[in-house]
Amino acid sequence: MINQQQAAAPVLAVSQLNVQYGAFQAVKDVSFEVHAGEIFGLLGPNGAGKTSTLSAIEGLLHPASGSITVAGFDIREQPLHARANMGVQLQATSFQPELTISEIIRLFASIYGVNLKDAAVKQKLAEINLEEASGKKISQLSGGQQQRVSLVISTIHNPQLVLLDEPTTGLDPQSRRQLWERMEHFRNNGHAVLLTTHSMEEAEAVCDRIAIIDHGRIIAIDTPEALIAQHRDDPAVLSVVRKGKVTLEDVFIGLTGTAVRS
Amino acid sequence: MAALLRADFTTLWRNRRSFGLVLLVSLVILVSWKGLVDKLGGVFVLSSCITIGLTSIGLMGYSNSIARDRDRGVFQRLRVGPVSAWTIMMSRLIVQIAMIVLMTVLVFVVGYFVDHIYISPVGYIAGLLMAMLGGFVYLGMGQAIVGLIKNPDTVNSTTRLVYFIFIMIGMFGEFGVLGKKIGLLVIWSPYGVVRKVLAASLDPASWNMDTTWALLAAAGYTIVFVVLGVKWFKWENK
Ligand SMILES: Nc1ncnc2c1ncn2[C@@H]1O[C@H](COP(=O)(O)OP(=O)(O)OP(=O)(O)O)[C@@H](O)[C@H]1O
Numbered sequence: 001m002i003n004q005q006q007a008a009a010p011v012l013a014v015s016q017l018n019v020q021y022g023a024f025q026a027v028k029d030v031s032f033e034v035h036a037g038e039i040f041g042l043l044g045p046n047g048a049g050k051t052s053t054l055s056a057i058e059g060l061l062h063p064a065s066g067s068i069t070v071a072g073f074d075i076r077e078q079p080l081h082a083r084a085n086m087g088v089q090l091q092a093t094s095f096q097p098e099l100t101i102s103e104i105i106r107l108f109a110s111i112y113g114v115n116l117k118d119a120a121v122k123q124k125l126a127e128i129n130l131e132e133a134s135g136k137k138i139s140q141l142s143g144g145q146q147q148r149v150s151l152v153i154s155t156i157h158n159p160q161l162v163l164l165d166e167p168t169t170g171l172d173p174q175s176r177r178q179l180w181e182r183m184e185h186f187r188n189n190g191h192a193v194l195l196t197t198h199s200m201e202e203a204e205a206v207c208d209r210i211a212i213i214d215h216g217r218i219i220a221i222d223t224p225e226a227l228i229a230q231h232r233d234d235p236a237v238l239s240v241v242r243k244g245k246v247t248l249e250d251v252f253i254g255l256t257g258t259a260v261r262s
Numbered sequence: 263m264a265a266l267l268r269a270d271f272t273t274l275w276r277n278r279r280s281f282g283l284v285l286l287v288s289l290v291i292l293v294s295w296k297g298l299v300d301k302l303g304g305v306f307v308l309s310s311c312i313t314i315g316l317t318s319i320g321l322m323g324y325s326n327s328i329a330r331d332r333d334r335g336v337f338q339r340l341r342v343g344p345v346s347a348w349t350i351m352m353s354r355l356i357v358q359i360a361m362i363v364l365m366t367v368l369v370f371v372v373g374y375f376v377d378h379i380y381i382s383p384v385g386y387i388a389g390l391l392m393a394m395l396g397g398f399v400y401l402g403m404g405q406a407i408v409g410l411i412k413n414p415d416t417v418n419s420t421t422r423l424v425y426f427i428f429i430m431i432g433m434f435g436e437f438g439v440l441g442k443k444i445g446l447l448v449i450w451s452p453y454g455v456v457r458k459v460l461a462a463s464l465d466p467a468s469w470n471m472d473t474t475w476a477l478l479a480a481a482g483y484t485i486v487f488v489v490l491g492v493k494w495f496k497w498e499n500k
């Protein structure tokens with residue numbers, strides 16, 4: 001249960017985060033918070049540092065500096081507690097190719113301390129319309145189906161924080177809508193969701209707040225509506241507007257420039 | 263841990279063909295040396311075959327499975343869950359130790375029924391225990407290789423090459439075919455010391471000062487390989 005006190009403190013707090021790969025600094029002084037009952041979107045061009053930020057939160061890499069707490073647990077000091085409170089969908093799906101889908105679900109349930117009976121595994125698969133896939137290997141599923149398995153696993157322990165790295169890339173419109181609904185359902189039950197996306201439509205449709213990150217730095221952070229309102233008269237934004245109406249995408253391109261990233 | 267172990271054993275079972283090949287080599291050598299048992303001595307034959315089996319488990323089995331799963335991102339997905347890195351590795355190692363036990367028992371059984379090599383019960387037990395310990399020399403070596411090399415294909419070809427060298431050493435080196443200097447090198451190589459210690463375990467009465475030195479050398483190799491392997495090892499595939 002999420003009580004009042006926890007609801008007041010942020011579920012995820014990232015402060016002054018710096019991530020370094022050798023001499024290259026991928027994330028620079030990034031700070032933000034995600035609260036219970038909130039869907040937070042991290043937007044940015046390719047190579048902006050979204051996955052690197054998530055990796056630091058997940059504890060996959062050691063940041064050069066900065067602090068991160070998940071559900072009150074410092075990710076460096078109490079990593080197992082912090083990770084027990086988050087569900088993760090990595091950008092690249094990566095499960096043991098030798099195991100069947102139901103074996104994978106059962107494995108991760110146990111890792112997160114959830115005891116799933118056969119019927120419960122079936123139920124989970126039914127939720128994502130993959131009942132027939134239970135005996136299949138992960139490589140026998142389509143990309144979108146793999147994403148759905150990955151999503152089920154990321155929420156199997158009902159975590160306070162869900163981290164989704166480009167969860168809707170490669171999904172068909174139906175599955176995408178279904179995913180949005182699941183995220184909203186999650187938010188409405190008091191969980192916090194952090195997702196990255198390249199889709200401005202998605203950011204506008206589901207995110208309560210978004211941060212735009214470019215070259216490792218957060219350059220704007222607010223609700224989608226407020227960002228549009230703030231920047232609707234910027235010359236850089238106006239110059240990329242199509243058909244007269246300022247969209248989040250126009251603001252995004254206005255702020256991050258038109259150059260395609262390497 | 264139990265769930266992880268079950269998954270790792272299931273993975274091993276589903277890959278049983280390639281792991282079967284790993285075990286096959288030492289058994290093939292064991293059977294083909296049948297005619298040489300009288301000349302070389304049963305203990306020498308058994309200890310050689312077990313050592314070759316240990317090298318194939320550590321070099322071919324262990325390091326390749328680690329390199330492959332790292333490349334696929336399997337480890338990354340596990341690591342974002344509430345399991346420590348040590349648990350993930352420990353589970354992998356237990357699977358390898360089970361392989362070592364299986365391989366050693368197979369060598370004993372085939373040696374008994376095909377080659378008619380009979381040794382004392384104490385010898386069998388001591389040999390089995392020593393095989394588990396000796397296995398760490400090559401598991402450590404496999405760890406050092408996956409620590410040094412990221413690409414699973416390069417890991418695969420490197421371990422094949424090292425493995426081939428070990429087999430050549432095992433088949434010919436100790437007979438002095440390659441000259442005295444090389445013979446000495448072979449005796450104190452990671453191959454030679456493990457074989458010597460194994461041979462003495464199978465026939466405990468023959469344990470002497472030289473064996474103790476070999477045991478220390480094997481421990482030294484293990485420590486160096488494991489320290490380097492853990493130090494160099496990176497979980498991510500980039
Ligand atoms: N392991 C690594 N070693 C060196 N550089 C890296 C590594 N991982 C990422 N980078 C670099 O860091 C920068 C940020 O990468 P990151 O993966 O965080 O971007 P991203 O915002 O997730 O991009 P995308 O939208 O393409 O997924 C990129 O320039 C990338 O080349």
Ligand SMILES: [Mg+2]
Pocket residue numbers: 050051052091165
């Ligand atoms: Mg990314």
